[in-house]
Amino acid sequence: MKDEVGARKPAVVLLSGGLDSATTAAIAQHEGFDLSALSIDYGQRHHFELAAARRVAQSLGIRRHVVLTVDLRPLGGSALTSAIEVPKDRDAATMQAEIPITYVPARNTIFLSLALGYAEVLGAADLFFGVNAVDYSGYPDCRPEFVAAFEKLANLATKAGVEGRLRFRIHTPLVHLTKAEIIRRGTALGVDYSWTHSCYDPDPSGLSCGRCDSCLLRLRGFAEAGLVDPVRYRD
Ligand SMILES: [Zn+2]
Numbered sequence: 001m002k003d004e005v006g007a008r009k010p011a012v013v014l015l016s017g018g019l020d021s022a023t024t025a026a027i028a029q030h031e032g033f034d035l036s037a038l039s040i041d042y043g044q045r046h047h048f049e050l051a052a053a054r055r056v057a058q059s060l061g062i063r064r065h066v067v068l069t070v071d072l073r074p075l076g077g078s079a080l081t082s083a084i085e086v087p088k089d090r091d092a093a094t095m096q097a098e099i100p101i102t103y104v105p106a107r108n109t110i111f112l113s114l115a116l117g118y119a120e121v122l123g124a125a126d127l128f129f130g131v132n133a134v135d136y137s138g139y140p141d142c143r144p145e146f147v148a149a150f151e152k153l154a155n156l157a158t159k160a161g162v163e164g165r166l167r168f169r170i171h172t173p174l175v176h177l178t179k180a181e182i183i184r185r186g187t188a189l190g191v192d193y194s195w196t197h198s199c200y201d202p203d204p205s206g207l208s209c210g211r212c213d214s215c216l217l218r219l220r221g222f223a224e225a226g227l228v229d230p231v232r233y234r235d
Pocket of ligand 1: 198214
């Protein structure tokens with residue numbers, strides 16, 4: 001996307017290293033945005049995600065990639081930031097019905113706030129966020145109504161918004177897609193999903209468990225898309 005003088009418009013993408021955010025970044029680039037990436041080291045159980053985020057940024061040719069450390073472990077309350085066991089083998093109906101212990105309290109509000117700050121500094125009105133409300137774990141901060149409320153807040157909460165210099169927009173190109181549709185879209189745009197990491201509970205060598213919500217949704221998505229997941233799983 002170009003503005004009046006023909007320069008590419010700046011945008012910020014939140015890059016977790018997972019499949020959804022990699023696809024979102026590829027979509028933003030395809031739409032012509034000059035992309036900067038933000039990843040958050042929040043004290044997640046393992047660092048494979050952040051390594052994946054670096055791989056994705058590099059592979060997509062994103063030149064500005066900030067990795068910010070905001071340690072959420074002292075707050076606890078989640079299987080992703082403390083020694084609580086990650087739930088395994090939940091079926092699709094349970095995922096839709098219960099918010100699991102892998103929910104990190106207010107995580108997406110925190111992450112979007114950080115991305116908003118970065119965007120304001122860069123003069124970027126556009127934020128890309130790879131949430132999905134179809135094949136997901138039922139997290140409340142993945143839903144369209146959350147994103148709409150945050151977009152309203154972004155324009156009230158910032159100097160650039162209040163002065164009218166930037167009209168912030170939160171783009172969630174995946175929000176209504178199934179996992180299979182996301183994978184097909186990313187594949188068409190040249191995303192190689194071996195760059196990404198989704199598992200909540202990998203072994204020490206980084207092999208995915210194949211049984212947490214994130215693995216199950218990913219595996220089902222690849223199966224429905226008729227493609228093979230290039231990520232390696234424990235037998
Ligand atoms: Zn897993």
